[in-house]
Amino acid sequence: MVAKKIEKYEDLKTMNFKVEKIKTLDDFPPIKGINFEKKVSVGKLIDSMATTGFQAANLAKAVHIIKAMQREKAKIFLGFTSNMITSGVREIINYMCKHKMVHSITTTAGGVEEDIVKCFKPFVVGEFDADGRGLLQSGIARTGNIFIPNDRYLYFERFMEKFFVKMNAKQKKEGKVMAITEFTNLLGKEIDNKDSYLYWAHKNGIPVYCPPIIDGAIGDMLYFFKQKHPEFQLDLVDDVRKIVDYSLSVEKTGAIILGAGVPKHHILNSNILRGGLDYTVYVNTAQEYDGCDSGARIDEAITWGKVNPKGMDVKVFCDATIAFPLIMSAVLEK
């Protein structure tokens, strides 16, 4: 093992604290927490986190990097797992789509369908430990500490049945199997509801990628729809061309990835051919020790060419329901 001596602050990957002033180790920024003797704003809270250490420091760094993405006009790839839409993080994603703060989205099936479901009736506050058998008898599905009474899916089914008929007609008319981003775009158009991020993504031309779109309630419904309309298909390949073309065509790319799994891998993989992401922010709680891609550190992504080794990057180990509202409050603060 080659030992790397730490001599200058530039040898580290940490956030820039006016590096020109740092000559020796004693000039490194001192660890110092928030001062509650003075008035506290969200901005001051985040500023103090930069010198608090551990994940607070990483959270402050995430703010720093997202601001750099904006300043450098990087195109932002937002990725999130379905639970982000189950939770109140949906409202933030909605805001970002409405205000054109993101340029491409990747999610999983639930990340598409729950956005539609919630347009009919909200999910409600529940708890993690509620007994599963009791909930089943009560007609309540549970995601973490969020309860989803079953009637929500009845409204959804009615809506989707009509939507499938339309899509199938369109497909027949055009004589071409539809790509998933076309499907999600038309879903946003059809729902026509300002609480929906799919609506704003449609409005603002932000593609919503969802490779495993059939892996959820939409799949279950398609099972029945296919019995009458066996010709209905969805194409997986066109979207590859689309997202890679986009990543190759722009000057700088950045990723904000909440959770992991397919959304994380898909965004990273789409940035290989261009030489990797210039700005990378992960917010997730997955660990690397079992070799899963979800827990893989950014350093692993660098070996695959997914992240540019000269870029700015950070992983925040934190549930996104805590970290992301905080990060975006600071990013948006004037």
Add this chain to the structure above:
Amino acid sequence: MVAKKIEKYEDLKTMNFKVEKIKTLDDFPPIKGINFEKKVSVGKLIDSMATTGFQAANLAKAVHIIKAMQREKAKIFLGFTSNMITSGVREIINYMCKHKMVHSITTTAGGVEEDIVKCFKPFVVGEFDADGRGLLQSGIARTGNIFIPNDRYLYFERFMEKFFVKMNAKQKKEGKVMAITEFTNLLGKEIDNKDSYLYWAHKNGIPVYCPPIIDGAIGDMLYFFKQKHPEFQLDLVDDVRKIVDYSLSVEKTGAIILGAGVPKHHILNSNILRGGLDYTVYVNTAQEYDGCDSGARIDEAITWGKVNPKGMDVKVFCDATIAFPLIMSAVLEK
């Protein structure tokens, strides 16, 4: 909160230890670890784990449930994330496909492509902490503590280019967009190599589902292939019909799911319409606290109708590279 008094052992979900003999709490099976004074076999090791407590007890329960799946002739849905194929767990999956111990497989893109890549040249033992920039310069990609020298992907590309040409010709001839299980089946046929689980799955008629098949090197290659052959597509919907039809047609279903993400959700979701899985074994290290489906406990799956509340189930919190060889050693022991 209704308090549940624990009076009988049957009130618990734990493994059956001759329940008829248990009258009072003092008859509950005592905690007792392995006795190294006697000769130790894999079978005895696992037996002792049943009374060792914590995850050892869950691991013993997983053996118990998989044996029940076999005894009751349940159809087994095997799910795994790509890192299982990166690692030596691939050899176990290969063995299970060869000996028809599983009936349906779901994985992610890497779980398909790395099986092919490894047929050309093996991956090698590396380490978690190797510096990413150094590896990049050395032409080595890293997955956990496994190194993958870049040349492996050159062989893979050559193979896939020819394969795409064949698939495209077939698609044109038949005038129908191909489903993913058809694609993975033909891949197993074409690789024609006994070290490949795709080969044995093909041989033994085991479908390999992979909704996000384009999310990896295959996707990158399709990007280039599409430039010359824009007509090439892959359909996502036919496989929904196929897997749900199967789960509805069989008497009992069981799941063995290594890792989480799409493979976990896809198998569970495919068992909703039949009333849930009868036997469920999760092996993963994901946690529930951030509301992600990967970490969701089986109790959450019960509320969604994915797991039968009257079935047998366990989650083993352990890296599958340790747990699964151990579990299968005990299952296979005569």
Add this chain to the structure above:
Amino acid sequence: MVAKKIEKYEDLKTMNFKVEKIKTLDDFPPIKGINFEKKVSVGKLIDSMATTGFQAANLAKAVHIIKAMQREKAKIFLGFTSNMITSGVREIINYMCKHKMVHSITTTAGGVEEDIVKCFKPFVVGEFDADGRGLLQSGIARTGNIFIPNDRYLYFERFMEKFFVKMNAKQKKEGKVMAITEFTNLLGKEIDNKDSYLYWAHKNGIPVYCPPIIDGAIGDMLYFFKQKHPEFQLDLVDDVRKIVDYSLSVEKTGAIILGAGVPKHHILNSNILRGGLDYTVYVNTAQEYDGCDSGARIDEAITWGKVNPKGMDVKVFCDATIAFPLIMSAVLEK
């Protein structure tokens, strides 16, 4: 298993949202995230977390419970692992001691000694991935992403040598082996520095318990001190009397525990004889699956009589450097 049907919101342990208004499931509070269209303050951020779900909801509940502790004049037992003092959370603990917001403290050795060390020279911002061998050669110790140049410990040694001499003289004079809280109290007096929480604990009569006080640099120094002064001892038993007497003498007790290990167990154990804690807030990232007390949920503590089953309690799964500044900002907001 007895299934518990969920009929009323009171059946849940979640935070009180004007329960009297909740008649049916449809009256349960809807999941809804923060609204960035309006001006955001720390208070509004936390309020929105209550309906964001997952750990955000638990964080909001922690604020709710700490406010209840204050309102009901519960005596607050603060526990923290040493890394809280390594980080900028020290400034918050300092503030709480100065303003008499806590009544008893339990920590580990590093939680005492690093408070003193930092009075001489600060720790600095570093990074998690810095190579260990390189740091060793550079004379820098690392705790997470915080760097501690070795010279800090030289100042500390000089200070402690004099302190030990004083303590030994006192012990000889009084003819009684000193308890640990006496030792930490005199340490706070001797350091006489307003940046130290030990100073404020001393000033305001807050006992600082530290059963494993010798497990760190103080222990190393005592090793040498004992060679000249073999008679020097520290007693472990007197403090048991002290903390249990206190917990038995007060009307309500509450715990705020950052991290786990001995600080968590010690506070819980000290509240058994009184019938358990009335208010309990855990902030840690440990998991229960390996049976360790650190990851044990509050529900386990209830079975041991450590937490009152009729009390208010929550565990926030989050790094305390993010969660605790946020929680205390909201608690302190007028």
Add this chain to the structure above:
Amino acid sequence: MVAKKIEKYEDLKTMNFKVEKIKTLDDFPPIKGINFEKKVSVGKLIDSMATTGFQAANLAKAVHIIKAMQREKAKIFLGFTSNMITSGVREIINYMCKHKMVHSITTTAGGVEEDIVKCFKPFVVGEFDADGRGLLQSGIARTGNIFIPNDRYLYFERFMEKFFVKMNAKQKKEGKVMAITEFTNLLGKEIDNKDSYLYWAHKNGIPVYCPPIIDGAIGDMLYFFKQKHPEFQLDLVDDVRKIVDYSLSVEKTGAIILGAGVPKHHILNSNILRGGLDYTVYVNTAQEYDGCDSGARIDEAITWGKVNPKGMDVKVFCDATIAFPLIMSAVLEK
């Protein structure tokens, strides 16, 4: 950041696979899992894990290092958290003490007292999800998925009351406050039961360190004992001298640490003055991201001088109830 190019296998810290044969990357040991076509023994299972990758590889490395400790006659410091004694890992620790395979032990309070409690009546198999309020009413305490009916503690109290009287008499007679290792040694003598590891530790002169000995039921009992015998004390400082003297006096030291917290820190800290541990095996599931010492990687311990940078070391991320029986089976296999 200085990038380290990976050229030779010696540049890695991984296990020695006949390194002299490895010239280029293509000679690195290939990843290959277990072959179930051949007869499987525990030894073969472990051997295959060395090339399975992820934590399986680390587990095989742990076996390799413990065998090296034995071969090189290193003095072994065994550390474990109390849940190891709650579980069936106790039987392995018992075996190791009986056969003099360890030379020093550090644990927490539960790790001492549960060894005694179990001599009266065993703990029993339970489950993680049993409702806490129901268990409390049933008189059952829970640790993970292990149930501990309350009567066990009545037997323990009777035993300890007599023991305290003896200890106090001894202390008065000798006119000296007793050290904790003296206390645990006499406890092992008094229990006089071959199922107890404390008994074997006493028999074979293995000191049992437990800095926070009062943090549990023993503490509760001392609370009452002190009311009649306020003079009873236990000294924390003498044991520092004892353990450091030992670590300085021996040629090579090795650590096997199951779980983390105080047992982990105490063993590491006791090896600083000698220049760090020569052989280090951690088995725990704690993570480093929140800066806690429990989750700190070995690389962090190197910066503090706790682990010799030229030694052999590994951390196995796994519940010890699975990993440790497996590791010791392989170590003991002829």
